[in-house]
Amino acid sequence: MDTRDKLGATIGRMVREGAGILAADESAPTIAKRFSAIGVESTAESRQAYRRLILATPELQQFVSAVILFEETLTQQAGDGTPLPEFLERAGIVPGIKVDKGKIPLANAPGEEITEGLDGLAARLQEYDERGARFAKWRDVYHITGTTPSRLAIETNAEVLARYAAICQSQGIVPIVEPEVLIDGDHGIERAAEVSEAVLREVFHALSRHRVELETMLLKPSMVVSGKSNPDPASPEAVAEATIRIFRRVVPAAVPSINFLSGGQSPEQATANLNALNNVGSVPWALSFSYGRALQEPALKAWQGQPANGESAQAALYKRARLNGAACRGEYNPALENG
Numbered sequence: 001m002d003t004r005d006k007l008g009a010t011i012g013r014m015v016r017e018g019a020g021i022l023a024a025d026e027s028a029p030t031i032a033k034r035f036s037a038i039g040v041e042s043t044a045e046s047r048q049a050y051r052r053l054i055l056a057t058p059e060l061q062q063f064v065s066a067v068i069l070f071e072e073t074l075t076q077q078a079g080d081g082t083p084l085p086e087f088l089e090r091a092g093i094v095p096g097i098k099v100d101k102g103k104i105p106l107a108n109a110p111g112e113e114i115t116e117g118l119d120g121l122a123a124r125l126q127e128y129d130e131r132g133a134r135f136a137k138w139r140d141v142y143h144i145t146g147t148t149p150s151r152l153a154i155e156t157n158a159e160v161l162a163r164y165a166a167i168c169q170s171q172g173i174v175p176i177v178e179p180e181v182l183i184d185g186d187h188g189i190e191r192a193a194e195v196s197e198a199v200l201r202e203v204f205h206a207l208s209r210h211r212v213e214l215e216t217m218l219l220k221p222s223m224v225v226s227g228k229s230n231p232d233p234a235s236p237e238a239v240a241e242a243t244i245r246i247f248r249r250v251v252p253a254a255v256p257s258i259n260f261l262s263g264g265q266s267p268e269q270a271t272a273n274l275n276a277l278n279n280v281g282s283v284p285w286a287l288s289f290s291y292g293r294a295l296q297e298p299a300l301k302a303w304q305g306q307p308a309n310g311e312s313a314q315a316a317l318y319k320r321a322r323l324n325g326a327a328c329r330g331e332y333n334p335a336l337e338n339g
């Protein structure tokens with residue numbers, strides 16, 4: 001298969017009606033934070049036990065078409081010794097990998113960050129491909145304050161994100177492009193809309209400059225929401241209206257699917273917002289999820305590091321996947337939480 005056919009085949013498997021992506025690609029420090037909240041120490045063994053458990057959730061593939069893994073997980077095994085990427089493939093789930101190397105301060109832009117990891121990326125992608133990864137993810141972040149994000153941060157991060165996407169496609173790996181406008185702050189939804197529009201506009205300029213094929217990439221953005229400490233949070237309908245309004249302006253119709261991140265929304269909120277997005281009507285892209293916390297939080301709470309809680313943890317993950325699958329069709333309502 002040539003590179004182009006390979007990209008098309010992968011996208012075709014990742015974008016499926018009523019299904020989305022599970023982000024299980026927490027870096028070592030991030031998973032340590034999630035584990036510490038449930039009193040579990042993060043070791044190679046505990047991480048493998050947890051990831052092995054959630055990835056073996058029965059029937060997960062009904063609502064999850066792809067899973068983003070962290071580099072370490074790519075080399076870990078399922079209970080029967082099968083490498084986890086192969087285990088997922090057998091279940092009909094596409095395995096992929098987070099390839100950025102995290103954020104560092106952006107020089108001359110106080111309080112802002114840049115994501116690194118471009119050097120040697122093409123060679124790393126070849127290795128990941130041999131291990132079974134079919135797509136990659138790279139996350140950039142933007143902080144909303146009175147003075148940020150600056151033009152410098154917006155332009156520099158867009159350039160890096162586009163270079164990453166171009167390198168992925170040259171290697172036959174589908175890029176997930178993730179510009180995350182952080183939820184922290186007490187700003188209103190209009191400020192979030194203004195920032196998201198500026199960020200996405202620049203990201204798509206850069207993708208075009210770097211000749212990234214929009215048909216074989218996925219966008220993983222934040223929803224346009226009010227700041228986390230805003231005392232008067234926007235309703236799902238207001239979130240959906242603001243998000244679709246600006247996405248119509250700046251996200252080309254050639255992008256097949258927009259898979260939102262949850263970014264610190266509660267699991268129920270993230271599902272209700274996705275459902276409202278799918279009820280706005282008449283948009284050119286699929287609107288789905290690529291959630292980390294909003295899918296895994298209930299599973300982690302149920303698990304508590306105890307093998308005996310394995311089934312409840314899987315049931316908790318399955319439930320969130322199912323409800324988000326319903327939200328992809330615009331068929332969720334909060335009463336289903338108790339069903």
Ligand code: 13P
Pocket residue numbers: 023025139178261262263264290291292293294
């Ligand atoms: P959240 O859904 O928890 O924001 O995680 C998604 C993700 O992959 C962050 O990079």
